[in-house]
Amino acid sequence: YGIPAEVDENETLNWFKVHWDGDFPGSSPENSCAANMCKAHSDGSCVCRTSVSESAVFDSIDNVDKEQVMGQLFLGAIGPEANSNSTNGNGFIAHVVNGLIDTSTVFEVEDKGRTFFLKNIVSEVHLNGWEAVPTILEAEDAAVLQNATIKDSTELSASNARYIDFDATDEAFVTWDVSVSYTGDYSMSLRYALDTYTRQMEVYVNDEEIKWTSPNANPIIDLDYISGNPQGAVGFEPMSRCQGDCDIDDHCAAGLFCFQVNKGGSAFPGCNGASSSDFCVDPNDVDNMLFLPTGGTNDDWRLTEGKIVRLVEGVNTIKVKCPFGNDKRPTIDYLKIEGLPSPTIASKFRNPPHFVAVIGEENSYTEQNMIDAQYETDALLEHLVYHDNVAPFLTTRIMQRFGVSNPSPRYVKTCVEAFKTGLYTSSGSSFGDSSYGSLEALSACIVLDREATDEALYEDPAFGALREPILMVMN
Structure with missing residues (x-):
């Protein structure tokens, strides 16, 4: 979490240009550091965690031409896969594995007398916000306790050996x-203990009750009360969702729990109707924080599933409350808050071309990585050698050493062509x-x-070589 201990946030900086896909963090009030859940610096820059994803650029070669391949593929390949089949395209060859145009496909293109093998992959860097160090608020850190007390853990298994016990x-x-x-979304969880019976607790953030809707919530159905205390009968079958009266979770079918009502009537999650009896419900229908039995009240501790809450910059009040009618309550060890690496704006940029894998285990200095490093070094040297400016630069410098300080554009162009084609003809x-x-x-061209x-040029005072300044002074 946060910055590694060996890294100085303000000193360990590397600057390089990237091609953003859309706006970048800090480019506008709407796309601020906070909108990307990144950490804002006083100089206006943002510090963000990142992740790298790789995906296929083309999923078909229909309507794809050579220019698109050269303009959208930036990762080099050593060559096609051994088990690939070649398919001719519009100015290129696609080497396809298993008949699918995917990340295993390699495109072969001829350009400027050279053969290029390009992976059908785009590597992108995504911003993942800024994960704050988890905040642990112990039982003794509670701001307000109502009908609850802080007790010492006899088993010493609670954090700091203290926990919160709610009165009945x-x-x-x-x-x-x-x-x-x-300001952003955070994960909230509670370390708790509960001997028997699944229970729920209400959660409030800054006096607003928070409800969580599960994507697996069930359709509402009517309560089905089965009279005659069926759970005690021989050959009893566990009850289905919204059936009762149950006494313990084992009276309910697998995946359900017995929603206990100890006082008065109550509504049941996922069910239509109210009753003073207990009914089986699906955890996916519960919109409060759910606590499953752990086996003990002050020694068997478990962390609840993290629930997403929206917190604002500064101080926030989180309240955990026992619902009306629930006599059985969990004991609470501590509250845990974690920052989430999930930006609200999907800012990303294309990753620079590379051979060495950027997705994988850290410190995986394998033989393949060493080979990839050699390939990347060779690719860089080849890129520099074949750069469009190399031939004019070398030609002009060599001409100057041969005694022509100011060669004409025609002279340079002719010899550049000789350098690139590797051929010059004279007489x-x-x-x-x-x-x-x-x-x-x-x-030979020079x-x-x-x-x-041409000896006539010797009479031109602008032709020839200028003497080095030191030679002019000495002579």
């Missing part, structure tokens, strides 16, 4: 004051081996071109 009265609750550095003689970067062809051999 209605309206019992506990509150904590929680401070967060930015019926050919020089070079027709390969890119032929110094033989380049040298010394045999008419601009180098």
